[in-house]
Amino acid sequence: MGHDVESVWSGLKEGKSGVAQTTLFDASTFPTTISAEVKNWDISQVGEDPAVWNNRGRHSRFAAGAARQAVQASGVLDSPDLDPERFGVYLGSGEGSQDFFSFADMMAAALTTGSFDVERFIQRGLELLNPAVELEQEPNMPAGHVAAMFDARGPNFNCLTACAASSQAVGEATEIIRRGDADVMLSGGTHSMIHPLGVTGFNLLTALSRRNDEPTRASRPFDRLRDGFVIGEGSAMVVLEELDRAKRRGATIYGEIVGYGATADAYRITDIHPQGRGAIACMRMALADASLDASDIHYVNAHGTSTAVNDRVETVACKEVFGQRAYEVPISSTKSMMGHLIAAAGVTELIVCLMAIRDQVLPPTINYENPDPDCDLDYVPNVAREAPCDIALNNSFGFGGQNITLIVRRFAD
16 A cells, blocks of 8 residues: 555545555465555665665564654654653564475475474474574564664563554553653554465465455455455554653644553454454443543544454444444444554554544545445445544454454644
């Protein structure tokens, strides 16, 4: 979709799709051959030396790119009173890319005798595997790299709660500032699962769309003919700052995080509760945290994955939370255009909410063509809409039953 906020936001308003045939590996033998890859980007574009980042994970490079843009835009490093020990990082990052082909070579070597030869497997691993690359598989590595980039010596955390991770990171980073343990937090997410193991796993779960002949029409949240999500990748970051401090230095404030809700379905690992009990509780918790009523919400950026179960249950949850007004609240899923960024999805969609508030424009749910009687709300179908928007609610629901809701409000001094 693009390499910066304005490019992505422009594409979303125009209803463009970033989905195409997968090129990062040969996916021709997989049930799903499409994805939403980051295209034509190199870390040198944000002033970093590619040689330094050569053995670092794809997700770490994405994180560095997003972090560099966010920090520069915020101007926070220019403030002379910034205490490095009160400047922290909280990310929702997935595991690094697996060295799949070396692992396959190791397996092939170990099986040449007709049975598994552990000694041969280990020997081939010692010959092939790069320890620096192996280290990059740890989910906390992007947070460590980003902290070093900006001398952020304060709290440093990473959470990996599947598709809810970066929203949880933003929520928890907000709490760190609220309780006085930091002045500034760089928060967001990064992930890339467009590799053979990642795609195999989601295919085995029957979670991915197989509309391979129509990539741009494959992700179709809330549409009756949806058949799964499209896997994406990337990173997005926000700079969170204690309000009085931000005002003193004249920072551009895009919005206030006013509500944070976090619950678990406590149901099944890959299925959300059919009555949406976790999602309902999560939205209500965020509303209570923000001291808002459901009637105060102007827009919902849905988790909206384009799977049969998620879209139906999220619709049920919205009806329970908003009551009869559910039919009046605009809801859209930008995953219809950028795919599902997994751990990085939530913060990306939070930034979409901030842009919607800034421009008073609601992004569409593209490919909504076949009404589903179970999904009968206003999903801003196919075309962006100008509409009043001062308070937006963002949902993120993850495998394992994790639910996160963030509420962001226009800042009024």
